[in-house]
Amino acid sequence: MRYFEDVAVGDTASFGHYRVDRDEAIDFARRYDPQPFHLSDEAAAQTHFGRLSASGWHTCAMTMAMVVEGIKERQEASLGSPGIDELRWLKPVYPGDTLTCHTEVIDTRASASRPEMGFIKTRITVSNQDAQPVLRFIATSMLATRPVE
Template identity: 60%
Template sequence: MLYLDDIAVGMKRSFGGYEVTREEVLAFAEKYDPQPFHLSDEAAAQTHFGRLAASGWHTCAMTMAMFVEHMKLHPQASLGAAGVDDLRWLKPVYPGDVLRCESEVLEVRPSQSRPEMGSVRNSMTTFNQHDEPVLRFTALALMRRRPAD
């Protein structure tokens, strides 16, 4: 189990491998982001995307899915997230792309008022199969400290 006390500024992790499917792009868009360029090849061809593109929110969801899978393999004393800053969609994500993630610890801060926990600020970048960054954000996660047994 990875606790706050085990984390240091500069630590990096690489993980994931998520194939983006046309069916998933359409299903997500129909339910959560029904803009024409997420739903129609013809409409997307008339935009700067040039073809059907995944919603940025879908890209965020795929990134979260990869992160959760990583946490299953490498358990953490997570207490959830406190927020996300500086979210940027850098390049379109298309059906057929294969995504992966890299994170880097920017800050580790034990809580002043709750000694059993603290926070970790991470930079998260999602890349496509060409190693081009498609999404970047800074996440603030809450974590338990190592028990004092």
């Protein structure tokens, strides 16, 4: 298990490979972000996107799927997250793209009121198959401290 004490500023990781599926992108947009350029090739062709693009919120959801899988693979003692900062959609994401996460720990802080946890700030950058960053944000996560034996 990877605990709060095992994490250091400067730690990096790359993980995940999420292929953006056209039907999934349209279904997500239909339900949560029904803007024409997320729903129709014809409408998207008339915009700066030039073709159907995934919703930024869908990109966030795909990123979360990769992050959770990464937590499982690294066996992190995750206790969730109080939120994110500085969310930026940097480039459009298109059906057929393959996304990958890159992380860098930028701060760690033991909880002053909850000795069983610490806070980790991580810069998360999501790139497409051409290594172009498409999404970036700062995530704060809570990790359990190593149990006292």
